[in-house]
Amino acid sequence: MREPNAPSRIRGLDWVLAALAAAVGPHVPHVPAWVTLLLLAVCAWRWTADLRGWRLAPLPLRVVVVLVSTVAVFGTYRTLNGIEAGTAFLVLMAAAKLLETRTSRDLTVIVFISWFLLYAALLREQSLSQLPWLLGSAFLTAVALMRVHASSAQAPARHIVRRTLQLLLQAAPLAALLFLLFPRLPGPFWGIDSRSEARTGLDDEMTPGDVSDLSASGEVAFRARFFGVTPRPEQRYWRGPVLHEFDGRSWRRPSAQSFPQPQVTFRGPAIRYQITLQPHARRWVLALDLPSAWSEREVTQSFDLTLLSARPINNVAAFELTSHSDYTAGQSLAESMRRKDLALPRDGTNARSVALGRNLAARHVGNPRAIVGEMLTMFRQQPFEYTMQPPRLADNAVDEFLFTTRKGFCEHYASAFTVVMRAAGVPARVVTGYQGGEFNPFGGYLIVRQSDAHAWSEVWIEGRGWMRVDPTAAVAPERIRGSLIDAVAEDEPVPGRLRDASPIWLQVELGWDAVNDFWNQRVVRFDAQSQFDLLDRLGVDDPDWRALGLGLAGSLAAFFVVLSTYLAWRYRPPPRDWPGRLHDAVIARLRKRGLTPGPAEGPVAFIERAERECPDLARTLADIRKLYAALRYGPAPRTDDLQRLKHAVNSLRV
Amino acid sequence: MSTPVEPVATTEPSLHALIDAAVADLNEIILGKETQVRLCLACLFAQGHLLIEDIPGVGKTTLAHALARSLGLSYQRIQFTSDLLPADIIGVSVFEADSGQFRFHRGPVFAQLVLADEVNRATPKAQSALLEAMEEHQVTADGQTYPLTEPFFVIATQNPSYQVGTYPLPESQLDRFLMRIELGYPAAALERQLLLGRDRRDLLAELTTAITPQQLLRLQGAVPKVHASDALLDYVQAVARYTRQAPEFEAGLSPRAVIALLRAAQAWAFMHGHDGVLPEDVQAVLPSVVGHRLAARDEARFRNASEIGQHVLAAVAVP
Numbered sequence: 001m002r003e004p005n006a007p008s009r010i011r012g013l014d015w016v017l018a019a020l021a022a023a024v025g026p027h028v029p030h031v032p033a034w035v036t037l038l039l040l041a042v043c044a045w046r047w048t049a050d051l052r053g054w055r056l057a058p059l060p061l062r063v064v065v066v067l068v069s070t071v072a073v074f075g076t077y078r079t080l081n082g083i084e085a086g087t088a089f090l091v092l093m094a095a096a097k098l099l100e101t102r103t104s105r106d107l108t109v110i111v112f113i114s115w116f117l118l119y120a121a122l123l124r125e126q127s128l129s130q131l132p133w134l135l136g137s138a139f140l141t142a143v144a145l146m147r148v149h150a151s152s153a154q155a156p157a158r159h160i161v162r163r164t165l166q167l168l169l170q171a172a173p174l175a176a177l178l179f180l181l182f183p184r185l186p187g188p189f190w191g192i193d194s195r196s197e198a199r200t201g202l203d204d205e206m207t208p209g210d211v212s213d214l215s216a217s218g219e220v221a222f223r224a225r226f227f228g229v230t231p232r233p234e235q236r237y238w239r240g241p242v243l244h245e246f247d248g249r250s251w252r253r254p255s256a257q258s259f260p261q262p263q264v265t266f267r268g269p270a271i272r273y274q275i276t277l278q279p280h281a282r283r284w285v286l287a288l289d290l291p292s293a294w295s296e297r298e299v300t301q302s303f304d305l306t307l308l309s310a311r312p313i314n315n316v317a318a319f320e321l322t323s324h325s326d327y328t329a330g331q332s333l334a335e336s337m338r339r340k341d342l343a344l345p346r347d348g349t350n351a352r353s354v355a356l357g358r359n360l361a362a363r364h365v366g367n368p369r370a371i372v373g374e375m376l377t378m379f380r381q382q383p384f385e386y387t388m389q390p391p392r393l394a395d396n397a398v399d400e401f402l403f404t405t406r407k408g409f410c411e412h413y414a415s416a417f418t419v420v421m422r423a424a425g426v427p428a429r430v431v432t433g434y435q436g437g438e439f440n441p442f443g444g445y446l447i448v449r450q451s452d453a454h455a456w457s458e459v460w461i462e463g464r465g466w467m468r469v470d471p472t473a474a475v476a477p478e479r480i481r482g483s484l485i486d487a488v489a490e491d492e493p494v495p496g497r498l499r500d501a502s503p504i505w506l507q508v509e510l511g512w513d514a515v516n517d518f519w520n521q522r523v524v525r526f527d528a529q530s531q532f533d534l535l536d537r538l539g540v541d542d543p544d545w546r547a548l549g550l551g552l553a554g555s556l557a558a559f560f561v562v563l564s565t566y567l568a569w570r571y572r573p574p575p576r577d578w579p580g581r582l583h584d585a586v587i588a589r590l591r592k593r594g595l596t597p598g599p600a601e602g603p604v605a606f607i608e609r610a611e612r613e614c615p616d617l618a619r620t621l622a623d624i625r626k627l628y629a630a631l632r633y634g635p636a637p638r639t640d641d642l643q644r645l646k647h648a649v650n651s652l653r654v
Numbered sequence: 655m656s657t658p659v660e661p662v663a664t665t666e667p668s669l670h671a672l673i674d675a676a677v678a679d680l681n682e683i684i685l686g687k688e689t690q691v692r693l694c695l696a697c698l699f700a701q702g703h704l705l706i707e708d709i710p711g712v713g714k715t716t717l718a719h720a721l722a723r724s725l726g727l728s729y730q731r732i733q734f735t736s737d738l739l740p741a742d743i744i745g746v747s748v749f750e751a752d753s754g755q756f757r758f759h760r761g762p763v764f765a766q767l768v769l770a771d772e773v774n775r776a777t778p779k780a781q782s783a784l785l786e787a788m789e790e791h792q793v794t795a796d797g798q799t800y801p802l803t804e805p806f807f808v809i810a811t812q813n814p815s816y817q818v819g820t821y822p823l824p825e826s827q828l829d830r831f832l833m834r835i836e837l838g839y840p841a842a843a844l845e846r847q848l849l850l851g852r853d854r855r856d857l858l859a860e861l862t863t864a865i866t867p868q869q870l871l872r873l874q875g876a877v878p879k880v881h882a883s884d885a886l887l888d889y890v891q892a893v894a895r896y897t898r899q900a901p902e903f904e905a906g907l908s909p910r911a912v913i914a915l916l917r918a919a920q921a922w923a924f925m926h927g928h929d930g931v932l933p934e935d936v937q938a939v940l941p942s943v944v945g946h947r948l949a950a951r952d953e954a955r956f957r958n959a960s961e962i963g964q965h966v967l968a969a970v971a972v973p
Contacts, residue, residue, distance in 0.1 A: 574973075577885070600968045602934040633930040635881030 012147035013050050016107045017043045019144040022137035023114035024091055026121035026130055031088040032076055042095040057099040066096050087120045107148045114141045126316065128519040142168060177559060181552040183545060184528045201280030202240045202432050204253040206455060208397055211432070212388045212409040215484060217450040218495030220278055221434060222286055223517055225445040227272040233436055234480050235325050237289040237456070237468065238448060240433035242304035244340050248349040249397050251415060251430045259303040259337050262330035262465070266292045271325065276318040276520055283308045286433060288323035289468060295320040303337070304429065305329060316520045330465040333427060341427035341460065350398040350419060357423020368426045368461050372469055375420055379413065379474040382406070386476035388492045410479075413471035414455040427460035431468070436483055443514035451484055451495045578642055579631040582649045586624060592654045604629055623648045669873055670927050676724050676864035683720045683857050684713055686844040690835050692925065693942050694721060698870075699877050700921035702832020702914065703788050703808040705946065707959070710813060712837040715769060716854050718809045722767040725870055726863035727805065730765035734776035736819065740783035744793040758795060763787050766803050766867065773810040774820040784808065785827050805870050814958065825949060832914050833939070834946040834959055873924075880920040881930035888973045889933050890916055893940065896970045897948055904949040911947045918943045933972040940967050
């Protein structure tokens with residue numbers, strides 16, 4: 001039963017609660033569980049309170065709830081700023097607002113919080129797969145707003161849903177226009193970094209097992225669209241971070257050290273392509289070995305020839321690059337660099353490998369190519385096995401791998417090879433990146449997944465410069481020419497086995513990927529440059545911000561002119577009949593005598609008033625009045641009445 | 655509206671004279687309330703019932719009584735109280751020992767003009783007995799249906815203040831009254847005349863019949879035939895559309911209310927000798943017909959029903 005004197009039920013509360021729950025949906029995996037549970041509990045309580053007519057929370061309790069949740073969020077994140085803490089805080093504030101929701105104005109506030117939550121979900125991720133949920137929630141929220149402000153309490157939900165849909169569809173052209181032409185600021189939107197978010201991708205450290213772990217993920221790492229010929233599979237080495245420092249087990253990038261930039265000369269045909277990176281929260285830009293030119297001013301090249309973006313890549317980002325597969329990198333090696341790339345730990349670990357290297361050096365003095373060749377031959381001829389599930393390695397990882405287990409993934413081979421080269425006096429480094437990629441015929445681009453993650457080596461050869469050596473190619477050439485699936489045993493957990501087995505599934509997946517690519521390219525990445533390109537295509541020469549602004553203003557004006565014209569036509573007044581027009585003429589003439597009809601004064605009453613106020617016209621006006629009444633309201637006007645009315649109006653001299 | 659309608663004025667020349675005479679007679683008794691008297695007659699001619707809302711003592715009963723006399727109608731007054739029973743209105747079957755049968759004793763509702771005084775004081779059950787009679791022009795008792803004498807006209811009164819212990823008529827039942835009017839205080843000079851003049855009851859006794867019930871029936875038959883042109887219906891519909899779209903009302907006029915508006919306007923046009931209904935005829939009756947049928951969303955905005963009516967009147971321009 002409802003309590004006596006209970007606050008009356010608010011219209012639309014159920015819809016608003018549903019909309020809020022839907023808007024919180026995308027945040028559930030990211031905010032602490034207690035935040036979600038608290039919100040749901042408050043929603044359930046508020047709904048029951050409405051049903052049963054319970055009293056709402058008193059002010060002291062609300063103050064306590066707000067303070068406690070603020071402290072709790074601060075305690076969890078050490079800040080209230082940023083997308084993580086911000087969304088958690090927003091969800092809690094929505095819950096707190098529910099405690100005091102009494103009027104439709106309060107509900108409107110909740111509706112706006114819901115929209116803001118949806119918007120915050122877009123700050124975190126802009127993937128196509130979450131779009132249906134976001135659109136659905138936004139629609140639900142709009143319906144809730146309409147419900148709160150519905151003019152009649154009894155309006156059926158069906159009508160409100162239809163009306164909301166109608167309104168949103170009417171707004172759609174305007175939204176599209178603003179999307180296309182509203183000037184966009186370059187750079188990350190609002191400077192919000194989602195750095196704390198864990199992203200899959202390459203790291204600046206490599207321990208045996210890292211790359212094979214990564215390879216178990218079928219996630220897309222990036223997509224590449226070639227302008228011209230697509231390179232052959234064995235040429236598709238996507239260069240990522242280069243690792244120099246070895247501690248006996250793991251490889252690392254050197255921290256902030258500066259080395260001279262090597263001179264690179266390129267030969268042969270240029271490969272031009274655009275690469276669209278999925279967010280990986282690091283600065284490097286994957287590029288085909290070896291990038292020779294890039295369009296973005298923000299991108300720089302490090303001393304080990306990795307491309308670096310100015311900021312961590314936290315949103316989908318695209319770069320236009322040019323690479324040459326034939327190049328000479330470095331005329332001479334700086335001494336500091338040589339020392340770095342020959343360094344091995346001096347604690348005596350991996351002694352057998354070091355000994356192997358020294359042995360190789362002793363046999364091929366001054367011939368590093370022979371050293372490389374012999375090492376690769378060893379990999380090729382001895383029973384090495386390429387597997388995603390190598391045995392665990394202990395302290396002397398390289399020794400164990402080379403002489404005992406002989407089972408490894410690309411990082412094992414790259415690591416072991418590089419260690420032996422360094423021991424043999426050949427400067428060498430580990431390069432991580434991706435190798436291969438799957439061509440998507442629907443979109444005409446190459447998909448590179450995390451399962452294509454790879455590691456290889458680069459060795460310094462005097463007079464030749466840095467040279468790429470991939471020991472994996474010696475062990476498992478299928479991996480380089482084909483894909484991971486071809487290279488490992490059938491029972492290994494390679495992602496995409498289903499895809500490989502079922503051609504239909506492959507089509508579906510590639511089709512979905514093409515749609516995703518379109519979404520990333522045309523919607524998420526639609527930036528200032530895209531806007532200028534659009535204007536250019538529309539025939540604006542040399543478009544700039546001004547052209548964009550003018551275009552926006554012009555299209556908005558055109559939109560509203562079209563809309564107003566339509567509305568004016570749609571709601572045009574019915575055409576005036578002749579007596580009506582003649583009455584208008586009478587009004588116009590009497591205006592000269594200072595007589596105007598009142599806002600709701602009847603036409604006959606007005607003429608009667610005029611008769612009283614202008615006795616000199618009374619006779620003509622009386623005629624006009626009778627004829628007008630007969631013509632417009634009488635049962636059977638005579639045929640000459642209209643003629644007589646015209647005559648009478650004409651004879652009205654004021 | 656192309657069907658030719660015979661001009662009422664030519665076939666019934668006497669009726670207008672009769673109406674004017676009746677108005678003149680009534681004005682002798684109810685001083686300074688010509689508009690209300692005319693509205694009252696228009697309501698009667700349009701075969702509707704009338705609700706008068708005003709404080710006691712402004713002449714509601716006198717008006718009703720004078721009307722009955724002037725039109726030669728049988729008259730009954732029912733004072734509504736909280737213990738009034740339906741049988742007190744429609745009558746009761748009594749066992750007669752002589753004949754050994756039940757005989758129906760007709761109640762006060764079997765008059766031609768019934769004054770239901772302070773209708774909101776009775777319980778909904780008693781109210782509904784009267785309202786059923788108003789709607790059906792017949793009453794049912796013990797399974798037997800008795801038609802009421804035509805013409806049948808109910809004037810109900812309500813006191814707008816002192817709402818304690820009353821059962822206000824629900825909106826659906828307010829709709830059964832064609833018009834709702836107020837009488838108001840008389841002007842000072844007229845009140846002086848009242849104070850100096852003879853007792854109104856004596857005057858009532860002298861009042862002669864101006865319109866016979868037969869003439870009244872003919873008159874009632876003529877009202878729906880008054881011509882309403884397309885242009886006039888445009889205006890009526892504009893009024894309806896306004897009330898349905900205006901945010902200040904909970905709901906707009908129902909089709910029944912729109913028909914009521916047109917009927918009342920036709921009666922008014924007939925009374926004033928117009929061949930067709932003029933917008934001014936609609937405007938004359940509009941506040942009385944529309945006011946009590948619209949519920950304001952913001953209750954504080956309008957003081958009473960006639961303010962609502964005036965608001966609608968001022969808001970819709972004649973097309």
